[in-house]
Amino acid sequence: MAEAMVKLEGVHKRFGQLEVLKGVDLHVQKGEVVCILGPSGSGKSTLLRCVNLLEPPESGEIFVEGQDICKGPGSGTGEQSWNLDFVRQRVGMVFQQFNLFPHKTVLENVTLAPRQVLGKSRAEAEEKAKALLDRVGLSDKFDQYPERLSGGQQQRVAIARALAMEPHVMLFDEVTSALDPELVKEVLDTMRELASEGMTMLVVTHEMGFAKEVGDQVVFMDGGVIVEQGKPADVLDNPQQERTKKFLGLVLGTS
Numbered sequence: 001m002a003e004a005m006v007k008l009e010g011v012h013k014r015f016g017q018l019e020v021l022k023g024v025d026l027h028v029q030k031g032e033v034v035c036i037l038g039p040s041g042s043g044k045s046t047l048l049r050c051v052n053l054l055e056p057p058e059s060g061e062i063f064v065e066g067q068d069i070c071k072g073p074g075s076g077t078g079e080q081s082w083n084l085d086f087v088r089q090r091v092g093m094v095f096q097q098f099n100l101f102p103h104k105t106v107l108e109n110v111t112l113a114p115r116q117v118l119g120k121s122r123a124e125a126e127e128k129a130k131a132l133l134d135r136v137g138l139s140d141k142f143d144q145y146p147e148r149l150s151g152g153q154q155q156r157v158a159i160a161r162a163l164a165m166e167p168h169v170m171l172f173d174e175v176t177s178a179l180d181p182e183l184v185k186e187v188l189d190t191m192r193e194l195a196s197e198g199m200t201m202l203v204v205t206h207e208m209g210f211a212k213e214v215g216d217q218v219v220f221m222d223g224g225v226i227v228e229q230g231k232p233a234d235v236l237d238n239p240q241q242e243r244t245k246k247f248l249g250l251v252l253g254t255s
C-alpha cells in the first residue's frame with residue numbers, strides 16, 4: 001500500500017487530568033477525504049489540532065508524508081523537536097470562526113503568510129492570491145475588509161488563505177457551523193471542488209449530506225477514541241456500534 005499522507009498511531013492527548021485522546025489510530029491516503037463526526041467534547045478538534053501541532057500529543061506518533069512530525073530531524077526533545085516548519089508548509093487549517101485579520105483587506109489576508117513565511121515577493125503572492133480568490137468566487141472582493149463580507153464569503157477567504165500556503169493536506173474544523181443556513185452551501189461547494197481536485201482533507205462536520213457524497217471514509221469519535229469508521233454509506237446508513245446509532249439518531253432526528 002502507498003505511504004499514507006497522514007498517519008496517526010496511538011495518539012494520546014491530555015489536558016491536566018482530562019484525557020481527551022485515548023489512543024487514536026488513523027490512516028489517510030493521498031487524495032482521500034475523511035469526515036469526522038461525533039458529539040461535542042469527543043476530541044475532534046483536538047485531533048485536528050494535533051495533526052498541525054497546535055496541540056502536540058503526549059504520546060503516539062503522527063506522520064505526514066512519512067515524516068514523524070513530533071520528532072524533528074536532529075533536534076532535541078520537547079518543544080524544539082516538533083517539526084513545525086515542515087507542518088506549516090504542508091498542513092492547512094480552516095476554523096469555525098474565520099479568524100481573518102479585520103484590519104487587512106481580503107488580498108492582504110491571503111498574501112500575508114506567503115510573504116512572511118514563504119518569503120514570496122508581493123507581486124508573486126498577489127498573483128497567487130488573486131487566482132485563489134477567483135477560484136473561490138471572490139474575484140470582486142480583493143480590496144474589501146472582512147467585515148463587509150458575509151460569513152460565507154469570509155469563510156471562503158479563509159480557505160483561500162490556507163490554500164495560499166500550498167498545503168498538501170487541509171483540515172476543516174466545523175467550518176460551516178457558524179454560518180447562516182443559506183450560506184452553508186457556497187462553502188461546502190468550495191470544499192467539494194477542492195476534494196474533486198484531489199486535495200487530501202480531514203473534515204470535522206455535522207453535514208451528513210457532505211460526508212456521504214464527498215467522504216471516502218467516515219470516522220465516528222466518542223470519548224477520545226474512534227468508535228467506528230468505514231465507507232460513508234456503511235457508517236451512516238448501517239452503523240454497527242450502539243454509540244454511533246445513538247448519535248446519528250440524534251443528529252438526523254430519527255430517535
Ligand code: ADP
Pocket residue numbers: 015018020038039040041042043044045046047
Ligand atoms: P470536540 O471538538 O469533539 O467538541 P474538543 O477536542 O474541542 O472536542 O475537546 C475535547 C475535550 O477537551 C473537551 O472536554 C474540552 O473541554 C477539552 N479541551 C479542549 N481543549 C482544551 C484545552 N486547551 N485545555 C483544556 N481542555 C481542553
Ligand code: MG
Pocket residue numbers: 044045046173174
Ligand atoms: Mg470541536
